[in-house]
Amino acid sequence: MCAVRDQSPPPGETVMNLYLGIDIGSVTIKLALIDRAGHFVDSVYRRTQGQPVQALQQGLAELRARLPGKAAIRGVGTTGSARYLAAAIAGGDVVKNEITSQVVATARTVPAARTIVEIGGQDSKLVLLEDGTVADFSMNTVCAAGTGSFLDHQAARLGIAIEDLGARALRSRHPVRITGKCTVFAESDMISKQQMGHPLEDILYGLCLALARNYLANVGLGREIRTPAVFQGGVAFNQGMVRAFKEVLGTGEVMVPPHPEAMGAIGAALLALEEMGPRTGGAHECGPRDRAAGGRPPAVEARTAFAGFAVSEALYTTTPFECRACPNLCEVARVSLDGRVIATCGGRCDLWEHAPAGDPAAGPARRRKEVPASGGRRRRQRE
């Protein structure tokens, strides 16, 4: 059982008002806290290891353990492929896609940015900006050659900790050219370079260059990368990759924000602040007392849907089923609390992400009725 809402602090106690952003994908979860001024406070990064509910609970517990005693969550934003699941569990006030969240965080961190290069463990994105808004974007979720898993796999094969790969790659003097636009050919080329006796540092930097080229070929698809470019996602910690992008793009204007892995979560937190934070004006006109107090109208703050950190101890049950709406036959999970379905998650598309909570039988049934007539693959959806 879980008590779903934290207690309000005692009257008169000074409280640190915080906004929580949750970015949850298929491989990792990031949680970020910002204060009322939009400043970064803390973040947590964890692998989901196929258990997004538990990863979210553990992330919340870790964050709570590090919070000062007098802190209160005033708003929650969620993003990532499992954003609806996260919103259902944590109590989301705002649910936005990753592109929107990352653009919001980038606009705050590097206002002059014209391109976002984002590389995570399993996917990568490119967002082109014009005056701070999205002019074009593309995503790669299928080809490993343009994602961090390419580096992870090769580091493991070479017996190097992924955290050390970047520093060693920076020591390269004569990088080798790793050819091949997919992981299989690139790996066989690397093996051949090792057999020829090239120094490991040169092979590692060659690997970084190959990933940068593959990213531009697969995700960039001929698009013009305008600078300044902001490089984010977990792979941006790798200094070898930062140098590789500068070299491949032929520019030094590739910047890495202070918390590159958490930009989606920071953006979600900023969106929560925008939606839930105190506002002035509007319907709340300045009254006599406000004028006496300095002429400002009262701050108005919406009440958050945050379910409280106690959800990290709740007992959720997950029931898998196969979606047969298309040949992918994805495994989807229904998440319940106290016998009530609160969310569904999983699958390669977002078909089930919006499935409503409530009666376990009602979600899919209602969902079928919601299927647009033109959506052939959704029409015959069955469990």
Ligand code: SF4
């Ligand atoms: S409709 Fe979506 S969730 Fe269902 S099988 Fe196809 S890709 Fe997977």
